[in-house]
Amino acid sequence: MTARLELDSVTIRHPRDGDTDLEVVADWSLGVPAGTMHCLAGRSGSGKTSILRVAAGLTRPAAGEVRWSGDGLADLPDDRITARRRSEVGYLDQGGALVDGMTALENVLLPAVPDHRVAELRPRAAALLDELGVGGRLAHTPDRLSGGERQRVALARALLLEPGIVMADEPTASLDRTTADGVIALLTGLAATGISVLVASHDARLIAAADTRTDLA
Numbered sequence: 001m002t003a004r005l006e007l008d009s010v011t012i013r014h015p016r017d018g019d020t021d022l023e024v025v026a027d028w029s030l031g032v033p034a035g036t037m038h039c040l041a042g043r044s045g046s047g048k049t050s051i052l053r054v055a056a057g058l059t060r061p062a063a064g065e066v067r068w069s070g071d072g073l074a075d076l077p078d079d080r081i082t083a084r085r086r087s088e089v090g091y092l093d094q095g096g097a098l099v100d101g102m103t104a105l106e107n108v109l110l111p112a113v114p115d116h117r118v119a120e121l122r123p124r125a126a127a128l129l130d131e132l133g134v135g136g137r138l139a140h141t142p143d144r145l146s147g148g149e150r151q152r153v154a155l156a157r158a159l160l161l162e163p164g165i166v167m168a169d170e171p172t173a174s175l176d177r178t179t180a181d182g183v184i185a186l187l188t189g190l191a192a193t194g195i196s197v198l199v200a201s202h203d204a205r206l207i208a209a210a211d212t213r214t215d216l217a
């Protein structure tokens, strides 16, 4: 069966001043089937974020191809990738950045803005926040939320358009143990509903919770 998220013989390089390019991975492949969680593990600087960004179509690999639900991204123009990412991929970046000055509910509804679906999706946004245990914080701006609450609001935003793929970069970093365990349970729960989950982390408990993992050198 084709994995919902595939990286096929991918090479990722970064230019370095006055030096040869830094090769993060070369001719490297990964498949994340529906209903499973894969963890990219490895020390700081080993390339976890670089791989996630390529998998999310935010940067293009030097060689190889990324496929979502069997469709390759290589031949798609950037605007098509952006449009497809919005509905197919929930991306939780490091720290789960929220927009200051907007409430938790408004932040969750941001992916609905381009298609004018804010009013339609407001009940779903509120229900997601409720499900994630932050239903009492709808009107709070990020400065009035704890780190764990911000992370959960960012997760609700990533889930708003019902993506088949969810990616999260160090989702438990800077969270206390109890809150981190809650986020790990949420991510494994997402995989259990059939979503393909790709996380980058050096948190031993998150790594242990994943179905499969890659240890980056």
Ligand SMILES: Nc1ncnc2c1ncn2[C@@H]1O[C@H](COP(=O)(O)OP(=O)(O)OP(=O)(O)O)[C@@H](O)[C@H]1O
Residues within 6 Å of the ligand: 014, 015, 016, 022, 024, 042, 043, 044, 045, 046, 047, 048, 049, 050, 051, 200
């Ligand atoms: N846009 C870029 N241009 C040049 N070098 C980069 C770029 N992005 C990352 N790098 C370098 O590539 C390497 C991998 O970085 P990356 O952020 O992917 O690692 P990471 O494992 O996610 O690290 P961390 O756990 O600290 O977030 C690092 O040496 C970094 O300095």
